[in-house]
Amino acid sequence: MTAFTVDGAYSGFSVDDIDAAREFYGTTLGLDVETNPMGFLDLRLSSGGSILVYSKPNHEPASFTILNFPVDDIDAAVDELISRGVQTKIYDDADFPSDDRGIVRGSGGPDIAWFRDPAGNVLAVMQA
Numbered sequence: 001m002t003a004f005t006v007d008g009a010y011s012g013f014s015v016d017d018i019d020a021a022r023e024f025y026g027t028t029l030g031l032d033v034e035t036n037p038m039g040f041l042d043l044r045l046s047s048g049g050s051i052l053v054y055s056k057p058n059h060e061p062a063s064f065t066i067l068n069f070p071v072d073d074i075d076a077a078v079d080e081l082i083s084r085g086v087q088t089k090i091y092d093d094a095d096f097p098s099d100d101r102g103i104v105r106g107s108g109g110p111d112i113a114w115f116r117d118p119a120g121n122v123l124a125v126m127q128a
Contacts (some may be wrong), residue, residue, distance in 0.1 A: 061120030
């Protein structure tokens with residue numbers, strides 16, 4: 001028997017500017033963002049869960065993908081991100097060969113494009 005369950009579990013990550021994060025996740029990405037009583041952000045998921053985004057003065061951007069967004073059409077998703085001012089070609093082709101919009105195709109996994117939030121954290125859209 002374990003004292004831990006997955007019911008109510010959630011993930012979280014830090015940013016250096018909570019207002020910039022609210023604007024990016026809410027307006028740029030169009031996610032459902034709520035400010036909780038502590039002044040942190042809750043990214044509300046359609047599944048009912050949430051992801052905590054908290055401000056941290058000595059924030060260091062995650063060098064790994066902290067959040068993946070499965071999409072039905074990666075080309076349309078990347079085009080929309082670019083139209084909203086998001087840079088989707090963040091890696092050198094020597095590391096991840098990609099097209100001119102940053103989409104990595106046929107690498108043994110799903111087609112994927114990485115981008116960063118205003119705090120420098122790495123996010124991705126990937127073909128579902």
